[in-house]
Amino acid sequence: MxxxxxxxxxxxxxxxxxxxxxxxxxxxxxxxxxxxxxxxxxxxxxxxxxxxxxxxxxxxxxxxxxxxxxxxxxxxxxxxxxxxxxxxxxxxxxxxxxxxxxxxxxxxxxxxxxxxxxxxxxxxxxxxxxxxxxxxxxxxxxxxxxxxxxxxxxxxxxxxAPLKVRHISVSGELGPGVYAKDVILEIIARLGVRGGVGYAYEYGGEAVERMTMDERMTMCNMSIEGGARIGYVNPDETTFAYLEGRPHAPGGDAFVRAKEWWRSMASDADAAYDDVVEIDGGAIEPRVTWGINPGQSIGVSQPIPDKASAATDGEAIGEALDFMGFTAGSPLAGTRVDVAFVGSCTNGRLSDLREAARVARGSSVASHVRALVVPGSTQVRQAAEAEGLDEVFLQAGFEWRGAGCSMCLAMNPDRLNGREVCASSSNRNFKGRQGSPTGRTLLMSPAMVAAAAISGEVTDVRTML
Amino acid sequence: MSGVTPIDRIKGTAVPLRGDNIDTDRIIPARFLKEISFSGLGAHVFADDRRSMPGHPFANADFAGASILLVNENFGSGSSREHAPQALMRWGIGACVGQSFSEIFLANSTTIGLPCATAAAADIEALMAITEHAPTTPMALSVRTRTITAGGRTVALHFPAAVRDSLLTGQWDATGLLLSEFEDVQRIASRLPYVTGF
The missing domain is CATH 3.30.499.10 (Aconitase, domain 3)
Structure with a gap:
């Protein structure tokens, strides 16, 4: 079967x-x-x-x-x-x-x-x-x-207890300036922050198959923000190529045997799913959260939703708008930011830093913005330095830090103060998450964070690429 | 090994906490996780919300000493920190009744012997109204009969079968159970390709 x-x-x-x-x-x-x-x-x-x-x-x-x-x-x-x-x-x-x-x-x-x-x-x-x-x-x-x-x-x-499986297929090709982070924010907005309770999310479709391992990790990382305790992508050549030569990966003949076994573990083509969801990847815009949970995001060109626009969730929208100090119907683009944070287990990998650096190169962080780049690991930091990304960030006015969770959850010295607004590549915009009970978090991709740091406000990164 | 302690009845007054998606960062802000013990967490439960939200039930003396927490949808979403149910328990909560719970919060609560039951939205509303109107109303929850009674009203509760079973049998602390057939664990490990070197 x-x-x-x-x-x-x-x-x-x-x-x-x-x-x-x-x-x-x-x-x-x-x-x-x-x-x-x-x-x-x-x-x-x-x-x-x-x-x-x-x-x-x-x-x-x-x-x-x-x-x-x-x-x-x-x-x-x-x-x-x-x-x-x-x-x-x-x-x-x-x-x-x-x-x-x-x-x-x-x-x-x-x-x-x-x-x-x-x-x-x-x-x-x-x-x-x-x-x-x-x-x-x-x-x-x-x-x-x-x-x-x-x-x-x-x-x-x-x-x-065993879990059900929901297959989420992302078709088509992501537009320029649109990343895995935008895809997963779209999925959570669509299915809700508790839509995944009781499910594992299996991500597939052309857009996911084309993703690098870093991008797939960003997708799976935020499964839990949609309520799903597990998210996965079936292993393929991209997976095997990533693993080859890693310190704890099998080597030599064992790697060849491992590949065969790994391939056999992928879902069968005719496997049955408890639910199937289709998403048009080509229609996804860079996304930004406007509220206090990761399901509350919109495309950067869209207006902040109205309390009346959601029949059942009006109260939650009201609470979020009050906390954020945002007005329904206004654009999120143009919102002034105080802090920009690139890092975290969601978006602190080498390709994330490269995308942020692509935007930052040759520009300067807005004078009122405190901007941090925190590599996800010491190896990421060393690899980024080997290709000069640290210099790109430092010249643009970003701080270049040692590896850690940093400002994602404020269990260390990196945190927001007062009602600061933070453009953040992390995973949670909960009240108080970044260390100040009144601090405000806007989740977005690392490239969007860099764009916000440079322009000093939420900006569609596609205009800067 | 710790002993096996079945959990069935929880009695006491209740504390109503309205709102959906109340996440674990709100239940216990991350700065209080900088501890190598759980013992002091009770004092910090909802630390930020209590300060910023006037009339927060956990800051209201009417509900001090409550042992049943009433909540709405998706309570305990977010981080996997067991510190959240630990903090509630050390504050004095012995059971939670809500419309729904996040999966990891439910697992963590069960594993520490804190029953989390779901009930219909209208029933939650009724229970909240009872306790808001008369905070000293005693309530009695039974895992076995899947009910909670308050002010002469009895409400049906739901538990996932495995949760209810583990509470009633005392196997909510699973360590002993998981170690009881250890040769089976070793057998499974020995046939995994990545354990044997492919």
Whole structure:
């Protein structure tokens, strides 16, 4: 019987069906970081349980690390304490960790793929909702909480209910200045922030098949913003070419055998889906959020929606407009921005920095804008420097930082102040997300962020390319 | 190993929290995650909303001591931080009743023994109205009978079957269960191509 990738991976990793009806699912790769793991290790110690498969676990530090001065001990004692706890825990339980002293450190969802740890056909878990990113490789990857981190450390398994699959096909060709970020914002706006609850999103269609791995990761990363715990793309030649030669990817003959297996894990052509959605990629504009959840976005040429334009969601629109201080019917283009942030697990990869640099090259950041570029990993930073992107950004007046989560979630010194408006390439525009309870986030692609930084206001990047 | 503790009945007053898509950044802002323990989180639940939204139910003395949280659609969306249900629980919440919950929030809540039940929108509205009108109204929720009673009214609740089962059997803390057939885990691992080196 034809099966989807999700079904194939699920079947292969099923240890047993639990009495509750859930599946005991084996986890092939467990990624950990400093924020959601310390309590899990403490629970293990209290119960006298060890880590079952330390060799299938990999740690890094990303959320709390400063991106300016990364010398130890950190100025923030709480951050230092978390960093030290991760180092101690990984050391005690024999887990590899890419620390700050390693050139492999970075945001967990950037380094997993970059090191070749993330591979097709795997199950992957991490105590972070953006673990869906790894689905770009045809892995089944989901975010978990700390008690589940404990479970995976202890048993390398999760108790989890099976998911339905929604195939989202993006046809046609994206226009110039339109990126994966715009596609996923369009999908979330269309299907809603809770449209994906109970589903895995399988992305396909010509536009997705043409995407690079970086772009596919951006798409899968934000699946959770649409309510879907898992997003994935079937593995293909683009996937295999990315993985070849990566430090933890199979090499030599094993790579040839691996490719054959990876190919076999893709959804069968005649697999049945629980739902199918078609999107015309050619009709998508650069998008910007105007509200307080990632479903509230519009094309840059469209007006901010009216409370009356949505029958059921009027109250939510009203709350969002009040918080943002925006007026229904006005354009979003032209909105003054105070801060511009390029980075995060959504858009902090080399191709993201290249697209932002393409816009920034030879221009200057508007005098009232504070602009930051934060590479997603130390390797991204080094690669960007090797091709001179740091110089492009510095000459244009952007700050060039060390790798980390930075201003995406403000668990480190990078944050908004007061009611600042931030053009951000990150993934969440929730109230308070960027560190100021009244700060305002406008999500957009890295190229759009660069355009906003240069012009000082929300600008259609297509006019600057 | 921790013991097995079945969870069925939660009794107490309720706190109504109106609004859809209340995300985990609002339940517990990220700056409070800079901790290696969950123990102090209760004091910071809805820290920013309590300050910026006059009359926020978690800042209203009428609802202090409540043990049942009433919410609307997609409660707990966003980040996977278990700190969100941990903070609610340490504030005193013993069960949540809403129109819908985000998937990761529901999983995290279940895993720490915090029942989250859904009910019809009209029933949620009725429960919220009862508690807003008379905050001291006692409510009693039962996972087993899938009901909540308040002010003489009984409302039907829904739980995903696996959630209800794990609460009633005490297997919501899954570590012991997942380790109980460890040879099966090793068998599955040993036949995965990426474990064996292809």
């Amino acid at each position: 034809p099966r989807t990738l999700l079904q194939k991976v699920w079947d292969l990793h099923t240890v047993r069906r639990l009495p509750s009806g859930q599946t005991q699912l084996f986890i092939g790769l467990h990624l950990i970081h400093e924020v959601t793991s310390p309590q899990a290790f403490d629970m293990l110690r209290r119960r006298g349980v060890g880590v079952a498969f330390p060799e299938r676990t990999y740690g890094t530090v990303d959320h709390i690390i400063p991106t300016l001065d990364q010398s130890r001990p950190f100025a923030d004692g709480l951050a230092e304490q978390m960093m030290a706890a991760l180092e101690r825990n990984c050391d005690e339980f024999g887990i590899r960790v890419a620390g700050l002293d390693s050139d492999r450190q970075g945001i967990v969802h950037v380094i997993g793929p970059e090191l070749g740890l993330t591979q097709p056909g795997m199950t992957i878990a991490c105590g972070d909702s953006h673990t869906s990113t790894h689905g770009a490789f045809g892995a089944v990857a989901f975010g978990i909480g700390t008690s589940q981190v404990r479970d995976v450390l202890a048993s390398q398994c999760l108790a989890i």
